[in-house]
Amino acid sequence: MSGKGFADKVRETQVWKSIFRHGPPNNARNRAAVIAGNVFLHLHPIKLKKSGVQLGYTWCMGGLTFFIFLALTVTGLLLMFYYRPTAEYAYNDIIALKEHVPLGIMREIHRWGAHAMVITVWLHMFRVFMTGSYKPPREFNWGVGVILLVLTLLLSFTGYLLPWDQLAIWAITVGSNMAKATPFLGHGGPGAALAQIGDFVMVSDKNDVRFQLLAGRFVGEPALLRFYILHCVFIPLVVGTLIAVHFWRVRKDGGISAPL
Amino acid sequence: MKEFINWMADPIRSFPVVTLLYYLMMRYYRIVGTKKFAYISLAVLLPVVVWFCTDPNFVAIILWPDNIPINIIIVLIAWLTWYSLYRCAQNDERLEQGLTPIEATPENREKVWTWPNLVYVELMCMIGTTIFLVVWAIIFKAPLEEPANPTWAPNPAKAPWYFLGLQEMLVYFDPWMAGVVLPGLIVVGLLAVPYIDTNPKGNGYFTIAERKMAMWFFMFGWLVLWIYLIIVGTFLRGPNWTFYGPFEFWDFHKVVAEYNVNLSEFVWVKWLNMPMPHNMIVREFLGIILTAVYVVVLPPLSATTKWGKKLIGDMGKVRYYIFIFLLLGMTSLPIKMVLRWLFSLKYIIALPELELSL
Numbered sequence A: 001m002s003g004k005g006f007a008d009k010v011r012e013t014q015v016w017k018s019i020f021r022h023g024p025p026n027n028a029r030n031r032a033a034v035i036a037g038n039v040f041l042h043l044h045p046i047k048l049k050k051s052g053v054q055l056g057y058t059w060c061m062g063g064l065t066f067f068i069f070l071a072l073t074v075t076g077l078l079l080m081f082y083y084r085p086t087a088e089y090a091y092n093d094i095i096a097l098k099e100h101v102p103l104g105i106m107r108e109i110h111r112w113g114a115h116a117m118v119i120t121v122w123l124h125m126f127r128v129f130m131t132g133s134y135k136p137p138r139e140f141n142w143g144v145g146v147i148l149l150v151l152t153l154l155l156s157f158t159g160y161l162l163p164w165d166q167l168a169i170w171a172i173t174v175g176s177n178m179a180k181a182t183p184f185l186g187h188g189g190p191g192a193a194l195a196q197i198g199d200f201v202m203v204s205d206k207n208d209v210r211f212q213l214l215a216g217r218f219v220g221e222p223a224l225l226r227f228y229i230l231h232c233v234f235i236p237l238v239v240g241t242l243i244a245v246h247f248w249r250v251r252k253d254g255g256i257s258a259p260l
Numbered sequence B: 001m002k003e004f005i006n007w008m009a010d011p012i013r014s015f016p017v018v019t020l021l022y023y024l025m026m027r028y029y030r031i032v033g034t035k036k037f038a039y040i041s042l043a044v045l046l047p048v049v050v051w052f053c054t055d056p057n058f059v060a061i062i063l064w065p066d067n068i069p070i071n072i073i074i075v076l077i078a079w080l081t082w083y084s085l086y087r088c089a090q091n092d093e094r095l096e097q098g099l100t101p102i103e104a105t106p107e108n109r110e111k112v113w114t115w116p117n118l119v120y121v122e123l124m125c126m127i128g129t130t131i132f133l134v135v136w137a138i139i140f141k142a143p144l145e146e147p148a149n150p151t152w153a154p155n156p157a158k159a160p161w162y163f164l165g166l167q168e169m170l171v172y173f174d175p176w177m178a179g180v181v182l183p184g185l186i187v188v189g190l191l192a193v194p195y196i197d198t199n200p201k202g203n204g205y206f207t208i209a210e211r212k213m214a215m216w217f218f219m220f221g222w223l224v225l226w227i228y229l230i231i232v233g234t235f236l237r238g239p240n241w242t243f244y245g246p247f248e249f250w251d252f253h254k255v256v257a258e259y260n261v262n263l264s265e266f267v268w269v270k271w272l273n274m275p276m277p278h279n280m281i282v283r284e285f286l287g288i289i290l291t292a293v294y295v296v297v298l299p300p301l302s303a304t305t306k307w308g309k310k311l312i313g314d315m316g317k318v319r320y321y322i323f324i325f326l327l328l329g330m331t332s333l334p335i336k337m338v339l340r341w342l343f344s345l346k347y348i349i350a351l352p353e354l355e356l357s358l
Ligand code: HEM
Pocket: A058, A059, A060, A061, A062, A063, A064, A065, A066, A069, A121, A124, A125, A128, A131, A133, A134, A138, A141, A142, A143, A144, A145, A146, A148, A149, A152, A243, A246, A250, A255, A256, A257, A258
C-alpha cells in the first residue's frame, strides 16, 4: 500500500478527473472551481455574505420553490406517459394509473407538490417583504417574482382540470365563470351590454374571454385540451424562462439582500 | 362551549375579532416577538387544538385531503409571522440602542465560501422537502371523485383552496369585482409596491419600527384579507356557501333566512316612501354619488390632511394618488362587509341592466 486510501485512488483516475476538473474542494482555489465549473452550481456566487446563507434570513423559500418546480417537472413528465387529454380517456387513465402502477405515488407527489409550491411561493414573497428586499436595486426582480406568483397559481389551476372528475370540472367552472364577468370583455360583465350595434352583439358567450379560455361556452373537451397544453407546455416554459431571469437578476442586483 | 365557538366563528364576529387580534399583534410586536410569548401561546394552543380534534365534524373537514395544504400553511404562517416579529423586535431593540441590525454585524457581513456553506444548507432543505413530500404522498392518496358530469353540480362547488379568498369575496361583491377587478388590483398593487414605498430604510433586514406604514398595510392585506378569508372559505362554508361553524355537521337542509336590501330601496321605499323611479340613474343616484365621493373626492381630500401632506412630501403626487387608489380598493372589501352585517346592505349601486352592481 502506498498510504493512499481507495477514495484517493479513485480521484486520481482519468475518469474522475475528466468529470470534475479539479481537486477536492478543501482549499480556496478548488472551492471556487467547484462552483464556477459546474453548470448547476454556478447559479451561485463563489462567496457570499454570511447572512445570505442563514436559514433564518432567506427561509430557503425561493430555493425550495425552484426545487419543487423541478420535482413537479419530473413527476409531471412521468404522468404524461399514462395520460391522454380527451374526455373519453382522461378519467380512466387516472384510474388505470392507480390500479396498474403498484406502489405508485407519482400522482400524489405531483398533486401535493403543486400545493406545496403555492405555499412556498407565498412564503417566499412574505419573506422578501419582511426583509424589505424589494427596495432598490431589486424593484424589477420583485416584479418578475409577482408574475411568477401569478403563473404558479395558473399552473396549479390548469392542472386541477386534468383528472376530469367532478371536483375538477366544477372547480374550473367556478373559476372560469369569473372571466364571464370581466368588464367589457366578458358577456356577463359591466359594459358588455353597451358593445352592441343594432342587433349585432359584439360581446357574447360565443366570443368573450371565457370562450377564449375554455374554447367553448362550458368546461368541455376543448377546454381539457387547452388546459392540458397550457399546463404541460406553455406555462412551464414561461415559468422556466422567468426563473432564469429571476436568478440572473438576484446575482446582478448584488446577491441576497443585506443592510446597505 | 362548542356552540359558542360555532357562533363566534361566523365572519360577522370572527372578522372583527381577527382584525382586533391583528391590531394587538402589530401594536405589541415587541411582546409577541419574544420566545416567552411563543412558548406560552404554544402551551395554551396545543391543548385547544387537541380538544378541537376530538370533534368528528372538525376532523372530517381538516382531514379532507385537498384541505391538508391549508393546515400546513396555517401552521407555517403562524410560525413564520411570529419568527419575523421576533427578528423585527430584536433588531428594533438594537437600533434604539444605536447598534446596527443583526444582519449588519461584522460577523454577518463576513463573506463565506458557497461550497460547502450554502450548498450544504440547500442540500438539507431539498432532502427535508423530499422526505416531507414522500411521506405526505404515502399517507394521503390524491383524491379522485366521480367522473365529470356537466349536468350535476356538487354542492358546494369550490374553487381550489388558493382561490377561496376570492370566492369568499363573492359573498360581498359581484363576480366582476371579486373575480376580476379586485384580483387585478392585488397583482397591480404588488407590482407597484417597490415603486410606491420610497422609504429607503429596512432594506435587507427585519424591522418594523423603521417602516411602520408598509408593514401595517401589507400584513393586514396578507394575513387578514387574504389568509383569513381563505380559512373561512375552506373550513366554514358548506352547501350553498352557507356558514357552518367548525363543529357543525354540513347539513344540506340548513336554511339561513337572509334578506339583503339595496341602497336604492332604502332611499326610495324606506326613507322617501315612494315607488322606485324608472330611470336607473335617478333610482341609484345616492349610491352613484357615494361611490364617486369614495373614488374621486376622497383622494384629493386626503391629500390636504396632515398625513397626506407628509406622504406627498415624501413620495410625490403621482405615487401618492396611486397608493391611495390601491388603498381604497383594498378597504372597499371590509367596508362592504361591515355594511352588509350592520344594515343587510346588498348593493350600493344596483344596476343589473348594465351588469354593474357594486
Ligand atoms: C416560481 C417562483 C419563484 C422562484 C423559483 C423564486 C426563486 C428565488 C430564489 C432562489 C431566490 C434567492 C433567495 C431566496 O431563496 O430567498 C429569490 C430571491 C428573490 N425573489 Fe424569488 N422566486 C420566486 C417567486 C418570487 C416572488 C413571488 C417574489 C415577490 C413577489 C420574488 C421576489 C424575489 C426577490 C425580490 C428576491 C431577492 C431577495 C433578496 O435579495 O433578499 N420571487 N427568488
